[in-house]
Amino acid sequence: KAGVTQTPRYLIKTRGQQVTLSCSPISGHRSVSWYQQTPGQGLQFLFEYFSETQRNKGNFPGRFSGRQFSNSRSEMNVSTLELGDSALYLCASSKGPGQLYNSPLHFGNGTRLTVT
Amino acid sequence: AQTVTQSQPEMSVQEAETVTLSCTYDTSESDYYLFWYKQPPSRQMILVIRQEAYKQQNATENRFSVNFQKAAKSFSLKISDSQLGDAAMYFCAYRSALRYSTLTFGKGTMLLVSP
Numbered sequence A: 001k002a003g004v005t006q007t008p009r010y011l012i013k014t015r016g017q018q019v020t021l022s023c024s025p026i027s028g029h030r031s032v033s034w035y036q037q038t039p040g041q042g043l044q045f046l047f048e049y050f051s052e053t054q055r056n057k058g059n060f061p062g063r064f065s066g067r068q069f070s071n072s073r074s075e076m077n078v079s080t081l082e083l084g085d086s087a088l089y090l091c092a093s094s095k096g097p098g099q100l101y102n103s104p105l106h107f108g109n110g111t112r113l114t115v116t
Numbered sequence B: 001a002q003t004v005t006q007s008q009p010e011m012s013v014q015e016a017e018t019v020t021l022s023c024t025y026d027t028s029e030s031d032y033y034l035f036w037y038k039q040p041p042s043r044q045m046i047l048v049i050r051q052e053a054y055k056q057q058n059a060t061e062n063r064f065s066v067n068f069q070k071a072a073k074s075f076s077l078k079i080s081d082s083q084l085g086d087a088a089m090y091f092c093a094y095r096s097a098l099r100y101s102t103l104t105f106g107k108g109t110m111l112l113v114s115p
Helices: none
Strands: A005-007 A010-013 A019-024 A031-038 A042-050 A053-057 A064-068 A074-078 A087-094 A111-115 B003-005 B010-014 B019-021 B024-026 B032-039 B046-052 B064-069 B074-079 B088-096 B103-105 B109-114
Touching (some): A005 A087, A019 A111, A042 A064, B019 B109
Antiparallel strands (some): A019 A074, A031 A042, A087 A111, B019 B074
C-alpha cells in the first residue's frame, strides 16, 4: 500500500510570493493534517481536514490556508511568503480524527520550503 | 494546553546495547494517546510505538518498548539490541482522545549509534 505522498520535495521561493504544497494520503485515509517543522520551534500543528472540512487549526496567521478535495487529497497554500516560513512541511494522514477512529498518523517525507 | 518535554537533546549508544529515551508530559486529561516517532535523515516521520493511556500494560514492538507511568506522566522508550539503522531523531508525542485533537510533539532526542 502506498504511503503518504507529498509534492514537491523541495521548493525555493522569494519573499512575497505564494506557494502551494500537495499531499496525497494513504488510500482509505480520510483525515489529513499539516505540520510545520523548524529547528527553533520544532513541530507545530497547522490544520487538520476531514471530509473536506477544516476541523482544527493551529496558531498560524491567515496567510496559511488549506483545503481538502473529495478524494481526500489536500493542499496547503502560503501567501506573501516571509523568510520565517522556511521550514519542512509535513503532511500526515489517518483513517479519521481522534477517538472515533483511534488511528495513528502516518507521515509523508515532507516538502522543504526555502524562502529567500 | 498539553506540553511534552524531552530533556535529552542527544543520546549515544553502541550497537547491540540498550538505550532509554525520556519523555514527560503535562495534561489534565485522563484519556489520551502517547507516541514515539522516529525521523531519520530521509525526513519521514515513522511511527515506532504507541500507548493508550487507559491501558496499564506497556506497549512493545519487537526491540522497542515503553515504560508508561501515568501518575508520574512519564513515557520513556527503551531500544534493545541497538542497530545502526536506529540512528535518528526521536520525537515523543501526545494526542488527546478528543475527536478533533492534534499531536503535540516534544523537541526531540537525537540518537547516535556507534559500531
